[in-house]
Amino acid sequence: MFNLEQAIVAWRQQMSAGGIKTPEPLDELESHLREDIEEQLRSGITAQQAFASAVQRIGQASALKLEFEKIGQTKLLLRFAYLSITLLAVLIAAATVHLNDALQPLCLAEGLLLSLILPDMARTSAQSLKDSEDHKSLLRTVWIGQIFIALGGALIICSPLHPILGLVFAVISCVLFTRKLRRQMRATIHPARLVMGS
């Protein structure tokens, strides 16, 4: 005998096992599922049929997880960007009190941290977009951004100018390319996946 409540509990566990761990989106999806089932029951079909079609309509946990991850990741990266900018401010402060010996390695370390942002940002999209045109254009942005950040690194090491200037160049490049990548990723959050079966 089909038990609707048990089926919903099992579905919730499956979604959680599929990667949607935080309770808030799960609660919201469950509320949606129940609403859909109730609506269908009014048209006279069985609870089992209503449950099955509502589950199908709501979509796979793996696909939903990827979309939710993109949002969480953007938030994390924003924090990372703020941290980088704070570090830059600290380094500039250090430069003004003439801690020049430690300045170049510190700037390089900061430059290395910056070089992690763009590839990490594109990582989750790579899983969902595979070899599509969108993916290629994301990768292009990542590579051009990395080249600019590396140029900043070269300026830190080789330039007769102050190392801070190289770092400022790397930070500005990183911020600009992160924004560009974010815009591109925003455009890929729903296309092709807001519609089922695509």
Add this chain to the structure above:
Amino acid sequence: MHSISMIDKELVAASAEPLILSLLSKGESYGYAIIQEIKTRSQDQLQWTDGMLYPVLHRMEREGWIESRWVESETGRKRKYYSIKKDGKKALNEQREQWLKVHGVLAQLWKEKYV
């Protein structure tokens, strides 16, 4: 699949934000109701994968365009209601202008074609 759209998927995706913002500018609403409203207003030609609406809503919330609150009804049902914020209205106006521009150009071209 139940929701193969009559409208091209790229267009469905591109119109998601202005549609959600326009709906919410009429008053607060929740995920299921938003989907049903879009389905009805488009005579079933614009259908979304239900679950995928939520990442879009969450992203718009993070952008600061909309805000949400949980409401419990008298029957005990909990729903997460979304409402539009000031920045959301601004974004909607910008998107509206862009859509109207495209629509204007297309309408003009098609009018010339059939005259």
